[in-house]
Amino acid sequence: MSEGIFLNARIGSDKTAATQDLPAYILPSDAHEMDRLNLQHRIWSTIMHGLCPISKDELDLVLHSKSGHPSPKILDVGCGSGIWCLEIAKEYPHTTVVGFDRTPSKPLSERTTKLLGNVLQGLKQFHGEFDLVHCRVVMSHIKSDMQKSVIQDLVCCLRPGGLLIISDWDEITVDEDDVMLPAAKDNSEPGERGSWLARVTNEAYARDPIDSVLRFIVSDALKNSDSVDQETLGTALYLSPVGWDGGDAEHGAYIGEMVRIDFMDAFDAFKPIYLKRGIPEHVVHEWRALLDKELRGISRRIFTRWHSTWARARDLNSDLRTAGSIFSPDLAVGGPESPAQ
Numbered sequence: 001m002s003e004g005i006f007l008n009a010r011i012g013s014d015k016t017a018a019t020q021d022l023p024a025y026i027l028p029s030d031a032h033e034m035d036r037l038n039l040q041h042r043i044w045s046t047i048m049h050g051l052c053p054i055s056k057d058e059l060d061l062v063l064h065s066k067s068g069h070p071s072p073k074i075l076d077v078g079c080g081s082g083i084w085c086l087e088i089a090k091e092y093p094h095t096t097v098v099g100f101d102r103t104p105s106k107p108l109s110e111r112t113t114k115l116l117g118n119v120l121q122g123l124k125q126f127h128g129e130f131d132l133v134h135c136r137v138v139m140s141h142i143k144s145d146m147q148k149s150v151i152q153d154l155v156c157c158l159r160p161g162g163l164l165i166i167s168d169w170d171e172i173t174v175d176e177d178d179v180m181l182p183a184a185k186d187n188s189e190p191g192e193r194g195s196w197l198a199r200v201t202n203e204a205y206a207r208d209p210i211d212s213v214l215r216f217i218v219s220d221a222l223k224n225s226d227s228v229d230q231e232t233l234g235t236a237l238y239l240s241p242v243g244w245d246g247g248d249a250e251h252g253a254y255i256g257e258m259v260r261i262d263f264m265d266a267f268d269a270f271k272p273i274y275l276k277r278g279i280p281e282h283v284v285h286e287w288r289a290l291l292d293k294e295l296r297g298i299s300r301r302i303f304t305r306w307h308s309t310w311a312r313a314r315d316l317n318s319d320l321r322t323a324g325s326i327f328s329p330d331l332a333v334g335g336p337e338s339p340a341q
């Protein structure tokens with residue numbers, strides 16, 4: 001993997017016999033979906049005030065050049081459109097950035113490498129290689145019984161002292177009073193508690209209710225890992241309004257509108273899944289109208305949540321270990337803890 005070369009190499013084809021039994025990714029990878037992911041990236045960078053949940057000083061510490069050492073390396077697992085790779089490469093031009101995804105995309109840039117492969121086949125080829133491993137909105141697409149081992153594999157990709165950041169959508173919808181909303185039911189009475197966002201998400205993943213809260217799975221997996229420096233473990237929970245300004249939320253109207261468009265586009269991307277599951281087209285059409293009313297804040301005003309969890313790999317031989325203490329643990333950002341769990 002050399003810096004300065006674009007390499008669209010495939011590590012293990014999705015179509016090999018070994019992967020035929022692996023669960024498929026249910027969203028498309030067309031230009032429209034890439035636009036949606038780029039919009040979602042804007043949501044992340046607005047709520048996080050940057051590309052990562054930690055401060056610039058903390059990130060600089062992880063990605064600083066060490067004399068006599070090769071340039072710091074960054075891996076983005078499930079990189080999608082590659083927008084995060086491009087932006088981190090711009091912010092840290094001395095680093096080598098590698099994006100990894102099961103679906104091909106346009107070349108990223110001359111300085112950024114994209115490798116094709118399936119995370120469910122293991123990441124052994126990356127073990128011990130990276131100073132920063134980033135994985136955003138991928139884990140929620142991994143079956144819950146496989147998430148723990150994927151997280152462990154991500155930890156293994158770190159060099160000693162390297163930083164892992166896992167971020168995702170929280171998949172829980174709350175009302176204006178921060179109370180979790182159940183999935184809406186068909187023919188519900190006006191005023192009955194229930195969210196169409198929760199309903200269409202559950203329908204897309206064929207589940208109700210959600211079987212596990214991902215951010216707890218992530219932090220538990222990191223807490224139980226001997227390879228992780230426990231003092232550096234941190235979490236953040238971000239609350240964002242959907243289709244309204246969220247009251248006094250910072251950049252509330254801007255975030256609310258971006259999230260509304262993101263979720264409506266995601267619904268449209270899920271449409272073939274609903275039809276494949278035998279849901280009649282007119283029902284899908286009805287759900288869309290009900291979702292639209294909710295996401296515009298007409299039938300109810302909702303918030304959704306995003307979470308991030310990070311930690312550094314143990315580095316027993318380095319005085320960098322003490323620097324771990326400047327990492328902010330449990331940085332709760334403007335959101336209530338899950339009322340459900």
Ligand SMILES: C[S@@+](CC[C@H](N)C(=O)[O-])C[C@H]1O[C@@H](n2cnc3c(N)ncnc32)[C@H](O)[C@@H]1O
Pocket residue numbers: 025029037038040041077078079080081084100101102103117118119120135136137138141
């Ligand atoms: C919702 S997108 C997020 C993209 C990007 N991380 C972002 O935040 O903009 C999820 C990405 O993960 C990729 N993905 C899902 N399952 C994967 C797997 N098993 N192996 C590799 N990539 C996977 C998908 O192809 C898709 O590009």
